[in-house]
Amino acid sequence: MTEKERKEIAEVILRQIEKSEIKVEELKEFTQAVSPDDAIGRVSRMDAINNKSIYDASMSNTRQRLEQLKQVLKLTDDADFGICIQCRQSIPLERLKIKPEIRLCASCLKR
Numbered sequence: 001m002t003e004k005e006r007k008e009i010a011e012v013i014l015r016q017i018e019k020s021e022i023k024v025e026e027l028k029e030f031t032q033a034v035s036p037d038d039a040i041g042r043v044s045r046m047d048a049i050n051n052k053s054i055y056d057a058s059m060s061n062t063r064q065r066l067e068q069l070k071q072v073l074k075l076t077d078d079a080d081f082g083i084c085i086q087c088r089q090s091i092p093l094e095r096l097k098i099k100p101e102i103r104l105c106a107s108c109l110k111r
């Protein structure tokens with residue numbers, strides 16, 4: 001991987017981190033506790049609780065991804081970055097741009 005490619009990937013990661021951080025902020029609004037005395041009636045309250053669990057799941061996924069991205073950003077300077085941790089083949093740049101946190105090439109991932 002060239003220096004230029006490393007920089008490119010680092011920028012992609014930074015942008016994805018930014019997006020994930022925005023998403024976490026947005027989700028915060030929806031994942032606040034549903035108040036028991038909301039004047040929204042029992043059925044709507046159940047809806048609100050159901051929706052909340054969807055948002056909670058989405059929040060934990062987004063937070064997890066954010067952690068992965070932050071970890072991977074530290075690795076972009078490593079000689080091993082972009083190399084499959086199993087078969088040691090380089091992972092195509094296009095794949096890394098879509099999912100920079102992957103550490104396996106396509107064929108190892110299938111196994």
Ligand SMILES: [Zn+2]
Nearest residue numbers: 084087105108
């Ligand atoms: Zn591999």
